[in-house]
Amino acid sequence: MTADIWDVVIVGAGLSGLSAAYLIGKRNPKLKILLLEGKDRVGGRTVTSEIPAANGVDRWDFGGQWVGSTQFHLLELIKELGLETYPQFNTGKKVHHMGKPNAKVRHYRTSLPALSPWVLMDLSQILWKIDRLCATVCVQDPSKSPRAVELDSMTLHSYVEQHAWTAELKEEMGLCSRTVFGMEPSQMSFLFFLVYAAAAGGVLRLLESTPGSAQELKIKGGTQQLSECLAERVGWKNVRLGSAVTAIWQDAEWARVTTDTDSLLCRAVIVTCPPHLAAKIHYEPALPSQREFLTQNMPVGHMIKFIITYQTAFWKENGFSGEIVAGSSTNCPFSVTFDATSPSGNAALVGFIAGKHASQWSPKEAGERREAVISSLVKYLGPEAASFIHYEEKDWAKEDYSGGCPVNVMAPGLLTYYHPSLRNPCGRIHWAGTETATQWCGYMSGAVQAGQRAALEVLAELCPTTLTQEEKEAVWYSQADQGPVQETISSKQKHLSTNKAVVIVTLTISAAFLLAQHRNVFQTVKSHLMNVPSVIYSYCNRNL
C-alpha cells in the first residue's frame, strides 16, 4: 500500500492538469505527483492527428488550435517548451452568408463582416453597450458586478432581443455564440457571457483573428504537443492513461482517489476535468450542495470540427482567405471555416459545425454530413472544393471523457448564487480546468492559468516555503473571495475603449437621426455610412 501513497493526485492530464503538475514539480521536485487520465492520451480538449494531405500526410489540430498574443500564460509556456507559432492566414476575400439559403452571398476583407450600413450601426451600438458592461464586471467574483442579479437573470438571447435593432444582427449574434461556445445564445447567462468576454479583454477578441484576438496564431506541429512536452517533463511514469476517476474520499488525514482498478492515497487532489464530468465523480463526504448546484448547471458546448485537405489552396488562388461565416438558416451545416494550410504548405480548410447545427447534424451519417459540408464549400469557394484529398472530423460530444467542446458555460441564475463554489477548495480537493480561469477562461491559456493557480494552492498547503509572498497572498485572496480584485484585461482598457466607443456611437446616432429626419437625404447619409465599417475596423484594431 505504501507504494500507492502520493503527495498530489491530479484528475485529468489535459493542459490544466499537466501545467499544475509541472509547476508543482518545478517548485518541489521531491513531491510525488500522479496524473490520472480517463482517455488513452494526454491533451484533453487538444488533440493533433495525422491525415492524408498533398505531400503525403501532415498534422492538424482537431481540438483547441489558436493562440492569441495577449494569452500570456500560454505564450510563456510555448516559449518554455521551445515550440513555435505562426499566424492564422486571413488575407483575401471572406465569405458572408446570412438569411435564407437564397440570400445574397457577400464578400468582405475587413475584420467585421459584410453587413449593410444599418446593421453595422446596430452592431456598433450593441458592441459599445456590451463593451461598457464588460468593463464593469468583476471576473473574479461576478456576483460583485453592478446589476449582477439582473444581468445573470437573463439569457444572452434576451439581451440581444432587447438591444439589437435588426433581425440581421440577432442572427449574427447567434452565429457568434455558436462559434465561440458551441451553444445557442438562449443557453447561457448574459452575465456569464460578459464575464467570459471580459476575461479575454472584450467581445471582439473572442471573434477575430486580428492581433491580440483568440484566432491569431497557431502552433507548428499542433497544440497537443504542449501536453506531450509537459508530460515528458513531468515524467510519463507519473501519468496513468485509461484511468478514469470514479470516486474521491476524504478523511482527516488523507484523500483517497479511486479508479476502476486503483485506489490511491494522497495529501491533495486537483480535479481538472470540465464541471459536467467533475459532477459525475462520487465524493465522500458529499461536496457542499452549492458546488453540486453549480456543476449541475454548467452545460458544455457542442462542436464538430472538420479538416479537409486539398492538392492546392485553390481559394487563395481565387482571392479568398478561406474564411466563411454562414448563418443558421442558410442550409449550410457549418458556421465558420478558416484556412488551415500547414506550415509545410499542405493546403487545408478547417470548419466548425456548432451549437444547434451540431445537435441536428451529429446523429446523421458521417457521409451525409461530409456531403453537406463539401456542397457548401463548393457553393462558397468554387467547384474546386469538391476535389478534396481527405475529410476528417471530430464530434466532441462523442469523445469519452470530454462529452463536448470547447467550454462549459453557465446557465442563468448561477453566477449570483453559486459562483464561489467554482474555485473554492473542498477540503483536500482543488479545482482547475479552463472553466475556473480568470484570464482567457475557456481557452488553452485559461487552462494553463487555472492549473498554475491550483498548483500554488496545493503548494501553499504542502510546502508553503516554495511560494513567494505575492503568491501566498494571491492564494489567500483567491480562496477568501475578497481583497483586491484582480485587474482584468478589460478593466485596464476601460477608459480607452469607452472614449473610442463614444465617438462611434455619436456617429451612429447622428446617422440614424439623419436617416429618420428626411428620406431625401438618404443617399448622402448612405455615402457617409459606407465609411462606418472602416471607422469601426480601425477602432477595433486599435482597441485590441
Place this chain on the structure above:
Amino acid sequence: MTADIWDVVIVGAGLSGLSAAYLIGKRNPKLKILLLEGKDRVGGRTVTSEIPAANGVDRWDFGGQWVGSTQFHLLELIKELGLETYPQFNTGKKVHHMGKPNAKVRHYRTSLPALSPWVLMDLSQILWKIDRLCATVCVQDPSKSPRAVELDSMTLHSYVEQHAWTAELKEEMGLCSRTVFGMEPSQMSFLFFLVYAAAAGGVLRLLESTPGSAQELKIKGGTQQLSECLAERVGWKNVRLGSAVTAIWQDAEWARVTTDTDSLLCRAVIVTCPPHLAAKIHYEPALPSQREFLTQNMPVGHMIKFIITYQTAFWKENGFSGEIVAGSSTNCPFSVTFDATSPSGNAALVGFIAGKHASQWSPKEAGERREAVISSLVKYLGPEAASFIHYEEKDWAKEDYSGGCPVNVMAPGLLTYYHPSLRNPCGRIHWAGTETATQWCGYMSGAVQAGQRAALEVLAELCPTTLTQEEKEAVWYSQADQGPVQETISSKQKHLSTNKAVVIVTLTISAAFLLAQHRNVFQTVKSHLMNVPSVIYSYCNRNL
C-alpha cells in the same frame, strides 16, 4: 450467476419506480423484477417521520405531502392502497409580508394575497397572459408549441420583467417560483414554466390550496406509506436498499446494472432517479449526446422543509389559518408556511426555506436557522409561537441520492433542442421519475404517471399481449414523439379560461384607464377595484 438474471431492474424505489414495478407485476406476475435503491428506505422524495408532539409523538411528511383532486393517477393509487386523505386547513386570516422588513404585514382571507388594487390588476393581467400561453403549449413535445424557440430562450425572470407592471408583482412571482420549484425565476426557461403549469392545469393550481390545486389534500399517516404499501405488494424481497447503481452496460442480448457490490443481468431497465442523478451513472455504450446535454442542464431545486409542533394550534384560536407568505427582502428565512395539524389533532406548522433563501441558510448552523424561523413566526402569529414542542427540518440538498427537492427544472434553450431525450428509451433503458410526466409533472401524481408509462413501455417489449390496443398505441406515440398529441388538462379548459380571463382583463384595463384619466375619480375607482379580488377569486375557483 443465473440467480442474478432479472426481467426488469428498476433504478430507484421512489413512487415512480414502485408504481412501475407494481403495474408490471400486476400485468405479468411471472416477470422477475428488482428495485435498486441508493437510500436505506423507499419513498425517494417522500419521507414520513415521527417527532415529539402535544400527545406524545406523531408523524409528519418531510418531503412531498399534498394531493390535489385533479391528480387522478395519485388519487387512484391512494384508493387502491386503501389510504385516506383529509383537506389542508386553510380557514382564517392569512399573513402576507412583502417588501422591506419594516413593510406592513397584511392579512387576507381569499386565495389570492393581500395586494393593493393596482398590484392585483397587474397580477390579473399577467395571469391572463400566462394562462393563455399555457393553453397553447404542447406538454408532450414542447418544441411544437407556438413560439417555442422564443419562449424557451428567455428565463421566467425575463418574462416577468417584461410583462409585470409593478415591483410588488415581480416580488410575488419570485416567491411563487421559490415555493413551487425551490428555485429563482432566473434559473428556468419560461417555456419550461409554461409546460409545467400546463401539465398541472394552470398556474394557480400550482400555488393554491383550493379544490383541484396542488395543496388541497393530505394523506393520513403520511405519503411515504404510498411507497411502503407498494413495496409490500411488489414484495420487499424484490427491493434492495443501500444499493446505488453506478453503471449500466448494454449489449445485443442484455443490460447489466452494477452497484458497488452487485452486477445484475436483465432484459430491461427503468431509471427513475432525478435527471441530475441519472447523469451520474456511467453508461456503456454512452448515451446519445442529446441525452447527456439534457441531463447536464436540468438543475434540481433547493428546499429546506421544517415542521414545528405546539401544544395547541394557537394560530387558529387567534383567527389565523397558519398560512404565511413572506417575500425575499423581509429578513424572514421561510417563503411560506401552512397549518400542519395532524388528523389526530397534534398542532403543527409546516414551512419551507426555498430557492436563494435555502442557498443562504443551508450552510448556517441548525440553531441559527431555527431561531430565525421561530422569530419570524412570533412576528407574524404572536408570542405563543416561541413556545414550541419540537422543531425538525430536512435540507433536501443534503439528502444522499436526492441532492435537492422538489423537482428538476430545465434551463433555457433545452426544450427546443434536447427535449425528445427526456423520455425516449435508449436501447433497453427506459426513463421514469416525475420529471418525465406529462400530467402533474414534478408532483407525486406525475411520478406515478411516469412510472406507469415506463412500465407499459417495458411490457410492450417483454410481453406485448398484456397490453390493450390503446396502451400499445400510447406507447408507440410516446416513443415516436408524433401522432395525436395527448390532450393536456389545460387545453381542455382553454376556451373556458380564456373567456373568463377576458372579463377580468376588460375590468382591469377599464379601471386602469379611468385611473389614468382623472385623479379626482380615484376614490370611486378604488372602491370598484376593491371588488377585484373577489372577482378574481371566484374566477379562479370556478376555473379550477
